[in-house]
Amino acid sequence: MKIHIIGGGNLGVAIAKGLSKFSQGNQITITRRNTSSILYLEELGVTVSADNKHVIQYADIIILTIKPYQVDTVLAEILPVISNKVIASAVSGLSIENLQNKIGAGNSAIRIMPNIASQFGASATCIAFHEKDKEKAQNVVALFQDLGTAPIIDEKLMDAATVLAASGTAFALRYIRASMQAGIEIGFDWQTALAISAQTVKGAAEMIMEEQIHPEQLIDRVTTPQGCTIAGLNEMEMHGFSSSLIRGIKTSLKQIKG
Ligand SMILES: NC(=O)C1=CN([C@@H]2O[C@H](COP(=O)(O)OP(=O)(O)OC[C@H]3O[C@@H](n4cnc5c(N)ncnc54)[C@H](O)[C@@H]3O)[C@@H](O)[C@H]2O)C=CC1
């Protein structure tokens, strides 16, 4: 497939890198106004351009990874030269209905919410579309399945998906950072503490995905009666570990909803 990514920033680059590595048989173009910082992507077989219209007429999927306030400018530029295209938008807060109104009935609006782990084929990309575009959305779903998991969700959960699956990357990294900092306090250098913390999180996530059980069932396997784990967990909860995460996620959601 021919994939045209508009917005070569954090997310666009992560998707381009991921596609070049984990999805076979595609031709990828990525655009950005000033291309100097992303020209290295050409070494991965990705075409880099400052022209949003560059070969866009041949694109099977156009992916929007721009900020919400950049959408109208970009669409004004590309709409005159496209028709019957699938536009997959990762723009947070932009509804399918709004995007569809902007791009006209001749094109299809699909909403995607990837995260920057797309680069490593490890994103959890939530996807939503209207029934009329079900068939056209299948290519988008297949593409993002190559970059991790790609659950199809009801659009009303898209803001929640943004927080859980996209912002969630930062939340998980903050856990790893805190764990690393504690590791330094208890005797490790930061590199060793970070490596141990990251691998431990990866292992915990792999167990959840493999066994598909409730986390508490796995926690129960770790918490020896009168042991150090339960003592640590209870102290963390005393200081609001779970509740601060929950409150943070709900605050993020409020921020999106405005
Ligand atoms: N960063 C993340 O982890 C995620 C971001 N998103 C959403 O994706 C969108 C992009 O986010 P980021 O990549 O973080 O932002 P960013 O600012 O890093 O990337 C946007 C890119 O678009 C480029 N751009 C601006 N105007 C342009 C134009 N007229 N033509 C072509 N390129 C243009 C900018 O130069 C920039 O490189 C936002 O709507 C954000 O909410 C969604 C999920 C995850």
Ligand SMILES: O=C(O)[C@@H]1CCC=N1
């Ligand atoms: O922080 C943000 O607003 C964007 C959306 C999700 C990740 N980054």
